[in-house]
Amino acid sequence: MKLKGANIVVMGGSSGIGLAAAKLAQHEGASVTIVGRSQEKLDQAQRQLGEVRTVVADVTDDASVGRVFEARDHVDHVLISAGTIVNGRIVDNDLATLRHIVDERIWGPTYVVRHARPRMTSGSLTFMPVGCPPDQDSVRR
Numbered sequence: 001m002k003l004k005g006a007n008i009v010v011m012g013g014s015s016g017i018g019l020a021a022a023k024l025a026q027h028e029g030a031s032v033t034i035v036g037r038s039q040e041k042l043d044q045a046q047r048q049l050g051e052v053r054t055v056v057a058d059v060t061d062d063a064s065v066g067r068v069f070e071a072r073d074h075v076d077h078v079l080i081s082a083g084t085i086v087n088g089r090i091v092d093n094d095l096a097t098l099r100h101i102v103d104e105r106i107w108g109p110t111y112v113v114r115h116a117r118p119r120m121t122s123g124s125l126t127f128m129p130v131g132c133p134p135d136q137d138s139v140r141r
Helices: 016-027 039-049 062-070 095-119 136-140
Strands: 007-011 031-036 053-056 077-080 124-127
Touching (some): 007 062, 007 095, 016 031, 016 039, 031 039, 039 053, 062 095, 077 095, 095 124
Parallel strands (some): 007 031, 007 077, 031 053, 077 124
């Protein structure tokens, strides 16, 4: 995929896979916007990346996601790597935590598609489920 000159938005771009993807896209000549919930983490990522646009937003909030895209005339590619990692069994986690995870994985991508797609003539929307393999103890239970 040719990224030179492309406009790329990375939801969850302040750390982990999102930050790595932002670095690669920038290295390939793309204009990159990284999005995250923490201004502090975005500032740290920006120090590593250099010239990138940063936006504080929560993928589970429709209006917040809308603000990410409203300032962009055109978007070529969007990567969603945002997500909370929670270990343990479903029955051991509180419902608020589980609802947040569902919001991140269902409503978050829905909001992103609704706001990004009108600014795209081609390109890609990539959804990367965030999670962690279960430990052996939780598999055996």
